[in-house]
Amino acid sequence: MKAYDGELNLNKIWQDALEEISKSVSMISFDVWIKTLDVVDLKDNTLVLSTSSNSGKQTILKNYKDLIVAGINKVHSAISDVEIVVENEEDQEKEEDAANVQKPERKKVTKVVSSFPFNPKYTFDTFVVGPSNQFVTAAAKSVAENPGASFNPLFIYGGVGLGKTHLLHAIGNYITENKPKLNVVYVTIEKFMNELIESIQNNKRGANIDFRSKYRSADVLIVDDIQFIIGKNAVQEEFFHTFNELHESGKQIVISSDRPISEMNPLEERIRSRLGWGLPADIGYPELETRIAILNKKAYIERYNVARDVINYIAESVTTNVRDMEGYLTRAVYYAKMLGKDIVTMDVAKEALKDIAEQSEDNIDAGRIIECVCKFYNLKKEEILARKRTKEIAEARQVAMYLISEMLSMPLKAVGNIFGKDHTTVIYAKTQITEEMKKNKKLAVEINDMKQMLKGN
Ligand code: ADP
Ligand code: MG
Numbered sequence: 001m002k003a004y005d006g007e008l009n010l011n012k013i014w015q016d017a018l019e020e021i022s023k024s025v026s027m028i029s030f031d032v033w034i035k036t037l038d039v040v041d042l043k044d045n046t047l048v049l050s051t052s053s054n055s056g057k058q059t060i061l062k063n064y065k066d067l068i069v070a071g072i073n074k075v076h077s078a079i080s081d082v083e084i085v086v087e088n089e090e091d092q093e094k095e096e097d098a099a100n101v102q103k104p105e106r107k108k109v110t111k112v113v114s115s116f117p118f119n120p121k122y123t124f125d126t127f128v129v130g131p132s133n134q135f136v137t138a139a140a141k142s143v144a145e146n147p148g149a150s151f152n153p154l155f156i157y158g159g160v161g162l163g164k165t166h167l168l169h170a171i172g173n174y175i176t177e178n179k180p181k182l183n184v185v186y187v188t189i190e191k192f193m194n195e196l197i198e199s200i201q202n203n204k205r206g207a208n209i210d211f212r213s214k215y216r217s218a219d220v221l222i223v224d225d226i227q228f229i230i231g232k233n234a235v236q237e238e239f240f241h242t243f244n245e246l247h248e249s250g251k252q253i254v255i256s257s258d259r260p261i262s263e264m265n266p267l268e269e270r271i272r273s274r275l276g277w278g279l280p281a282d283i284g285y286p287e288l289e290t291r292i293a294i295l296n297k298k299a300y301i302e303r304y305n306v307a308r309d310v311i312n313y314i315a316e317s318v319t320t321n322v323r324d325m326e327g328y329l330t331r332a333v334y335y336a337k338m339l340g341k342d343i344v345t346m347d348v349a350k351e352a353l354k355d356i357a358e359q360s361e362d363n364i365d366a367g368r369i370i371e372c373v374c375k376f377y378n379l380k381k382e383e384i385l386a387r388k389r390t391k392e393i394a395e396a397r398q399v400a401m402y403l404i405s406e407m408l409s410m411p412l413k414a415v416g417n418i419f420g421k422d423h424t425t426v427i428y429a430k431t432q433i434t435e436e437m438k439k440n441k442k443l444a445v446e447i448n449d450m451k452q453m454l455k456g457n
Helices: 010-022 027-034 054-075 089-097 134-145 164-178 189-202 207-216 233-248 269-275 288-302 308-317 322-338 346-352 354-361 366-377 381-385 391-407 412-418 423-439 441-454
Strands: 038-043 046-051 081-086 154-157 184-188 220-224 252-257 279-282
Touching: 010 027, 010 038, 010 046, 010 054, 027 054, 027 322, 046 054, 054 081, 054 322, 134 154, 134 164, 134 252, 134 279, 154 164, 164 184, 164 220, 164 252, 184 189, 184 207, 189 207, 189 220, 189 233, 207 233, 220 233, 233 252, 233 269, 288 308, 288 322, 308 322, 308 346, 322 346, 346 354, 366 381, 366 391, 366 412, 366 441, 381 391, 391 412, 391 423, 391 441, 412 423, 423 441
Parallel strands: 046 081, 154 252, 154 279, 184 220, 220 252
Antiparallel strands: 038 046
């Protein structure tokens, strides 16, 4: 085993360990409890980490210590334990003296009637309607009330985190409740694909028949995230026949996609045309008022006690992804709980949501990001902004789009405008880069470097 030479870079070890640990805990736990720890020292084989409150320390020891140790141990095998200390010992004593040391409460789970496979929280009642989603919501309701009678298929498309899955579940919940005799089948295209592969591999008599009859016996077939069908011929083939059989017998089909039909490439023409047979309806970015209403509704449903300016602050900061926006709200609430406060005030929220604040204070803007990317890839600004399409330029442009939409809360449409492209190109760039970073460590490191450069680190 390596002996300590006094030159171990503890910060580096901790950073690497964080990456490991993040794989095994939920994002919210990671953000609230683990990422906030600081490295203090290394005593023998014990890494000392500090947190800001005693209640935090207790929670970490109880729930996360083993995961933390395992993560650290993976990146540095000689470290086999951690100790958690509270940053300010005086505070700790005071806290311990207080009779009721706050512990983040676990929320009581209220029993709900579950209409498996649908999430009981995703209903029309919990979906906030505004100008950006009025049309698509009306279409979804109409389909839920009269399946097979109006738009077939209903094709819902729009960016990530804008409520597509929520609406699909709302349709499912509504039909299950009001027309219990109907067989409603919900599937993501990924699951459809996996089951198809399984049924082929299984090669048992009947496996394939079971698979087919499951989908072809649906009265309502709901298919989420159909974009993953792109380029997968066997799945397209199977989906084609399923679609035909259902459509011909007047069964309702509802489909969601992260891009419009015209941007689904490559896709067999016979499928493309069918997707457009009914009603394509897009789900847009919610306006500020709608975002505020969504957060208020969420706070009400979850019984969060949140100051009004906090709601406004979050709604103003996150403009293109409702899931992210809700994530920030939850993070602020957990953070307040960790500090033992029962209301989320602006001070607490600002602290919890430092990264949003940093973004806007750092005054990073699209121009600076483009400059940075150009410098990195040794290109001229005009080259990235023009329509030219050598492989290198196209890749750098995708990186720029990715960074701009990651680092700035800017609507995808606006990001697209900078490059004279529409928002679907930006979505595509984001997906490409995200996927590529998973496979290509070098790119992941480069992108991280650019981010750090931009943040002035
Ligand atoms: P998508 O499938 O488009 O990626 P989701 O349906 O998973 O997005 O939505 C992400 C989160 O945002 C969910 O928790 C959903 O309930 C919430 N959400 C999105 N739009 C709305 C809305 N208009 N009203 C209430 N909640 C919403
Ligand atoms: Mg979804």
